[in-house]
Amino acid sequence: MAEAAKEAETLIRIEGLYKLFGNNPQKHMPLVHQGKSKDEILAATGHTLGLKDINMTINKGEIFVIMGLSGSGKSTLIRHFNRLIDPTEGVIEVEGTDVMQLGEKSLQNFRRHKMSMVFQRFGLLPHKTVVDNVAYGLSIQGVSKSEGLDKAKEWLETVGLAGYEDQYPAQLSGGQQQRVGLARALCTDAEILLMDEAFSALDPLIRSEMQDQLIELQEKLHKTIIFITHDLDEALRIGDRIAILKDGEMVQQGEPEDILLNPATDYVEAFVRDVNRARALTVETVMKDPAYRITADTIEEALKQMKGFKEDYGYYINDEGYQGVVTEEALQEAYDEDNNAEMTAECCEDLDPISPDAVLETVIPDTLESEYSLPVVDDDGQMTGRLSRSTLAEVLGNEEKPDAEEQQKAS
Amino acid sequence: MAETSWLSEIPQLSRGELRDIRKGLDGIYRDFSREYGETIEALFDPLLAFLVWFEKLLLATPWFLVIAVIAALAWMASRSWKLVLGVVVSFFMIGYFGMWDDTMRTMSIILVCTMMAIALGVPIGIAMARSDRIQSTVTPMLDIMQTMPAFVYLIPVVMLLGIGKIPGVIAVIIYAIPPVIRLTNLGIRLVDKDVLEAATAYGASPIQRLMGVQLPLAMPTIMAGINQTIMMALSMVVIASMIGVKGLGQPVLKSITNQYFTLGLLNGLAIVALAIIFDRVSQAYAKRSQQHMEGLDNG
Ligand SMILES: Nc1ncnc2c1ncn2[C@@H]1O[C@H](COP(=O)(O)OP(=O)(O)OP(=O)(O)O)[C@@H](O)[C@H]1O
Ligand SMILES: [Mg+2]
Numbered sequence: 001m002a003e004a005a006k007e008a009e010t011l012i013r014i015e016g017l018y019k020l021f022g023n024n025p026q027k028h029m030p031l032v033h034q035g036k037s038k039d040e041i042l043a044a045t046g047h048t049l050g051l052k053d054i055n056m057t058i059n060k061g062e063i064f065v066i067m068g069l070s071g072s073g074k075s076t077l078i079r080h081f082n083r084l085i086d087p088t089e090g091v092i093e094v095e096g097t098d099v100m101q102l103g104e105k106s107l108q109n110f111r112r113h114k115m116s117m118v119f120q121r122f123g124l125l126p127h128k129t130v131v132d133n134v135a136y137g138l139s140i141q142g143v144s145k146s147e148g149l150d151k152a153k154e155w156l157e158t159v160g161l162a163g164y165e166d167q168y169p170a171q172l173s174g175g176q177q178q179r180v181g182l183a184r185a186l187c188t189d190a191e192i193l194l195m196d197e198a199f200s201a202l203d204p205l206i207r208s209e210m211q212d213q214l215i216e217l218q219e220k221l222h223k224t225i226i227f228i229t230h231d232l233d234e235a236l237r238i239g240d241r242i243a244i245l246k247d248g249e250m251v252q253q254g255e256p257e258d259i260l261l262n263p264a265t266d267y268v269e270a271f272v273r274d275v276n277r278a279r280a281l282t283v284e285t286v287m288k289d290p291a292y293r294i295t296a297d298t299i300e301e302a303l304k305q306m307k308g309f310k311e312d313y314g315y316y317i318n319d320e321g322y323q324g325v326v327t328e329e330a331l332q333e334a335y336d337e338d339n340n341a342e343m344t345a346e347c348c349e350d351l352d353p354i355s356p357d358a359v360l361e362t363v364i365p366d367t368l369e370s371e372y373s374l375p376v377v378d379d380d381g382q383m384t385g386r387l388s389r390s391t392l393a394e395v396l397g398n399e400e401k402p403d404a405e406e407q408q409k410a411s
Numbered sequence: 412m413a414e415t416s417w418l419s420e421i422p423q424l425s426r427g428e429l430r431d432i433r434k435g436l437d438g439i440y441r442d443f444s445r446e447y448g449e450t451i452e453a454l455f456d457p458l459l460a461f462l463v464w465f466e467k468l469l470l471a472t473p474w475f476l477v478i479a480v481i482a483a484l485a486w487m488a489s490r491s492w493k494l495v496l497g498v499v500v501s502f503f504m505i506g507y508f509g510m511w512d513d514t515m516r517t518m519s520i521i522l523v524c525t526m527m528a529i530a531l532g533v534p535i536g537i538a539m540a541r542s543d544r545i546q547s548t549v550t551p552m553l554d555i556m557q558t559m560p561a562f563v564y565l566i567p568v569v570m571l572l573g574i575g576k577i578p579g580v581i582a583v584i585i586y587a588i589p590p591v592i593r594l595t596n597l598g599i600r601l602v603d604k605d606v607l608e609a610a611t612a613y614g615a616s617p618i619q620r621l622m623g624v625q626l627p628l629a630m631p632t633i634m635a636g637i638n639q640t641i642m643m644a645l646s647m648v649v650i651a652s653m654i655g656v657k658g659l660g661q662p663v664l665k666s667i668t669n670q671y672f673t674l675g676l677l678n679g680l681a682i683v684a685l686a687i688i689f690d691r692v693s694q695a696y697a698k699r700s701q702q703h704m705e706g707l708d709n710g
Contacts, residue, residue: 082612084608084611084612108614108615108616109614110614111611111612111613111614112613112614113614115612116612116613117609117612117613119605119608119609119612121605122605123605123606123608123609123612124606124609125606125609125610125623125624126603126606126628126703127627127628127703136610136613137613137614140610140613140614140615140619141614168703170703171703184613188613194612
């Protein structure tokens with residue numbers, strides 16, 4: 001993750017973005033800068049504060065999720081990316097170009113080729129058939145009709161709507177219309193996808209199928225996706241980074257684990273309370289340092305290393321990486337037998353390591369059954385951390401049941 | 412006396428002043444029409460030629476062919492046998508009672524007026540929908556056109572162009588064009604903002620938005636406007652006949668001056684029959700072409 005972040009290049013940069021809805025926003029901006037709240041401003045001026053001092057960067061190829069309660073300004077924010085809404089103040093840069101400086105023609109071109117959008121309320125053209133709707137972006141670009149229709153059919157198939165080509169939007173269910181909207185956005189091959197609650201009208205089954213598809217698509221085509229949702233589970237599942245809005249203000253942004261483990265405010269905490277952490281977190285995000293490593297060549301040295309540990313066991317690691325777990329007792333026995341013996345894997349007990357990418361839920365049984373903390377070993381065989389029962393309990397622990405947590409810790 | 416009279420009587424221009432104003436304005440307009448009347452008339456020559464040609468065509472075509480063509484159009488528009496039957500019977504009766512030629516003349520002038528009203532009205536309506544300023548200047552003009560008695564604006568038209576077909580057409584258009592303008596404006600303004608926003612987000616240019624989204628979605632409303640325009644044009648044929656437009660209006664006019672009740676009634680009924688046919692056919696067409704938008708047609 002860290003490496004990915006380092007080489008990531010910024011695609012979209014938002015700086016000091018303000019949006020005040022009303023007849024004369026400029027006049028009332030001073031109130032906003034004085035820090036008056038949304039409700040105060042509405043009462044005093046009749047203007048609605050849509051967004052307040054938003055700063056963010058979105059990297060190429062990531063899925064950036066925007067969350068927040070109804071009315072918190074998510075749709076308003078996403079509409080600024082392709083300038084469906086003009087900001088009252090602030091900078092919007094895409095690939096280093098200031099979007100605010102684009103003239104009408106260049107703005108059209110920008111919208112045609114750089115971004116495509118899925119709308120919360122679908123926004124399908126009711127007088128065109130489903131396939132024509134999907135091909136709409138291409139027809140706007142001036143792509144030939146037959147080429148557009150061929151592509152549109154492919155995408156309709158991808159979203160599971162083959163056979164509906166000649167229906168009209170009004171003849172489809174809400175979820176089906178949503179998928180037509182999705183196909184329309186994908187059909188233009190734009191680099192950036194703006195998705196405003198794109199999955200909210202789908203049933204759970206199709207929804208998780210579409211989530212998988214989206215992740216797959218992003219891995220294959222390296223699109224940059226900005227995704228709005230109400231659903232934190234969804235956000236955690238697909239998001240590389242998450243931003244949380246409240247009343248037009250950004251209250252926290254960061255990687256999903258950050259938000260889960262260190263909620264910045266009560267608002268965020270309320271948001272994350274009901275999340276199934278076991279399903280949302282991976283081992284890597286909660287594991288402890290890879291301590292208790294035995295790297296000695298001889299039993300004698302190994303014993304010496306072990307003396308320095310708090311526990312009476314360690315993980316034997318040689319040039320080939322992690323070998324197994326070894327107890328002080330076993331080492332002592334081997335030493336008593338032969339005090340010049342080489343340290344080998346033979347003294348070790350087998351203890352299956354877990355992968356850093358594993359979802360917590362999947363490692364709960366192993367962690368609970370094992371006498372030792374489980375070693376976390378990556379694909380190259382290197383030990384990168386360890387996961388103990390107490391860590392697990394701490395992370396998954398529920399505020400309502402402090403007793404159970406204590407017991408687990410004590411045992 | 413002189414100081415208090417304004418309390419009991421509204422202040423008024425003296426008779427002489429009023430006469431001078433009237434004379435002045437009339438004089439200016441008369442000079443204007445003498446000067447430019449012919450040039451302006453010449454502008455309308457192509458329209459006149461088309462009108463005459465179309466009328467001759469309708470009159471020269473055998474009656475059964477005309478009925479067949481109209482019945483076919485009604486069928487294509489409505490796909491309803493009942494309507495087609497009604498059309499055939501109505502036209503047959505019109506001919507049977509000796510009103511065929513007048514009906515053809517009236518139909519030709521109504522069709523030309525309607526086409527002109529659409530050609531002028533739809534662009535004006537579009538312009539109104541795009542700009543609040545244009546809307547607020549055009550709306551009062553439409554109000555005037557709809558409430559000003561037709562005879563009043565017939566006067567300058569006749570002064571300028573004399574008596575005949577062209578002034579008749581102009582009078583009919585002035586009277587009948589407001590609905591198509593108003594409803595085009597309304598229809599475009601009522602287009603779903605979400606759909607329009609989606610088109611914008613995909614980079615549609617203003618023209619692409621107009622042709623691809625706004626006009627198609629406003630079409631039901633525009634069709635209702637066209638329908639009303641046709642109705643109003645038909646109701647204008649009697650007045651237009653006063654300035655020399657031939658057709659069903661002239662016998663009506665004649666029967667008013669001579670108190671021929673039956674003649675008036677028959678011609679009046681022919682106008683009603685035309686109105687009902689135009690109305691039903693255009694409505695059926697509008698409905699059929701919009702069906703899928705409501706999702707009724709699950710075929
Ligand atoms: N065109 C507008 N004019 C005035 N106020 C607006 C406009 N659009 C949005 N707002 C206001 O901005 C705020 C944020 O609206 P927005 O649609 O962005 O919310 P949202 O987070 O997308 O909510 P939801 O989850 O319900 O879609 C709301 O208070 C709304 O009243
Ligand atoms: Mg929204």
